[in-house]
Amino acid sequence: xxxxEQDPGPLSVPEGAIVSLNCTYSNSAFQYFMWYRQYSxxxxxxxxxxxxxxxxxxxxxxxxxxxxxxxxxxxxxxxQPSDSATYLCAMTTGGSQGNLIFGKGTKLSxxx
Amino acid sequence: xAVVSQHPSRVIxxxxxxVKIECRSLDFQATTMFWYRQFPKQxxxxxxxxxxxxxxxxxxxxxxxxxxxxxxxxxxxxxxxxSAHPEDSSFYICSxxxxxxxxxxxxxxxxxxxxxx
Numbered sequence: 001x002x003x004x005e006q007d008p009g010p011l012s013v014p015e016g017a018i019v020s021l022n023c024t025y026s027n028s029a030f031q032y033f034m035w036y037r038q039y040s041x042x043x044x045x046x047x048x049x050x051x052x053x054x055x056x057x058x059x060x061x062x063x064x065x066x067x068x069x070x071x072x073x074x075x076x077x078x079x080q081p082s083d084s085a086t087y088l089c090a091m092t093t094g095g096s097q098g099n100l101i102f103g104k105g106t107k108l109s110x111x112x
Numbered sequence: 113x114a115v116v117s118q119h120p121s122r123v124i125x126x127x128x129x130x131v132k133i134e135c136r137s138l139d140f141q142a143t144t145m146f147w148y149r150q151f152p153k154q155x156x157x158x159x160x161x162x163x164x165x166x167x168x169x170x171x172x173x174x175x176x177x178x179x180x181x182x183x184x185x186x187x188x189x190x191x192x193x194x195s196a197h198p199e200d201s202s203f204y205i206c207s208x209x210x211x212x213x214x215x216x217x218x219x220x221x222x223x224x225x226x227x228x229x
Contacts, residue, residue: 008153036220043118043205043220044156088155099146100218102155 003027006089006103015112019076023089023103026070030091030101033065035074038086038105047087048074079110114140116208118221125196126229133191133224135206141186142208146218147179150203162189196228 006023013019021035032051036044048063050056050072056063062075072091076083086105092098115138125131135145143164148156160181162168168181180192189208193200203225207218 004155006155041203041223041225043116043207043222045220046218099158099161100156104153104155 003101004089004091004103007106008104010107010109012109012111013079015079015081015110017079017110019074019079019083019108019110021074021076021087021089021106021108023072023091024070025072025091025101027091027093027101028067028070029093031094032092032098033063033072034090034092034100035061035063036088036090036102038088040085044088079108081110081112084109114138114208114210114219116142116206116219116221118206118224120224121222122225122227124227124229127197128195131193131196131226133193133204133206133226135189135191135208135221137187137208137219140208140210142189142210143186144209145183145189146207146209147181147189147191148205148207150205150223156205159191193226196226198228201226201228 004025035048037047038044050063050065053065053067060077064073086107088105089103090100092100117136119134145162147159150156159174160168160170162181162183164183170176183189205223207220
C-alpha cells in the first residue's frame with residue numbers, strides 16, 4: 001500500500017460547480033497536510049496548509065483533515081476555468097526530518 | 113510569498129552530455145533545498161536533500177555519482193545530471209525551506225524540463 005493515495009482523474013466539471021478532491025494515507029504519524037496546485041509545466045504552488053485534524057477555509061477553498069479516517073479533502077466552491085490544474089496533496093510528520101510525501105495529483109478541468 | 117527560481121526552464125541535450133540546473137531562493141535564505149523529479153502523470157519523487165555547506169542526502173535508488181548536488185550558499189543549489197541518457201528525461205523541480213526549518217514551509221521552483229535525445 002502506498003503511503004498516500006490520490007485518484008489521478010481526470011475530473012471535469014462545469015464552471016460554478018463544487019469540486020471535491022481527496023487523498024487517503026496510511027501513516028498515522030503525518031501531522032501536516034498540504035494541497036498544492038500545479039499548472040501544466042510549472043512547479044507546485046502551495047494552496048492550503050493544515051495542521052492535524054479540522055477544517056481550514058481560504059476564499060473559495062476549504063481543506064478538511066480527518067485523522068481518524070486518514071482522509072483529507074479539498075473543496076473548491078464556485079469553480080472557475082482558471083482552477084483547471086493538477087491538485088497534489090502532500091503530507092509530512094513535520095519537523096526537520098519529515099519529508100513531504102506527495103499524492104499522484106488529480107487533474108481538474110473546469111469547463112466554461 | 114517566498115520566491116524560488118530555477119534555470120534553465122527547459123533544456124535539450126544529447127545523450128552522454130552533462131546538464132546543470134540551478135535553484136535559487138530569491139528573497140530568503142534557504143539552509144535546506146530539495147530536488148524532486150516528476151515523470152508524466154506521476155507524483156513528485158524526492159531525489160535528494162541538500163544542506164548548505166554539507167553533502168547532500170540521497171533517497172534510496174538515486175545514484176549520487178550521476179546526480180551531483182552542490183549547495184555552496186544559502187541561496188543557491190545546483191543539480192548536475194552527468195552523462196545524461198534518454199531515461200533521465202523528466203521534469204526536475206527544486207524547493208527551498210526557509211529558516212523556520214519546518215518541512216511544511218517548502219517553496220517550489222517553476223521546474224526544469226530536461227529532454228535527452
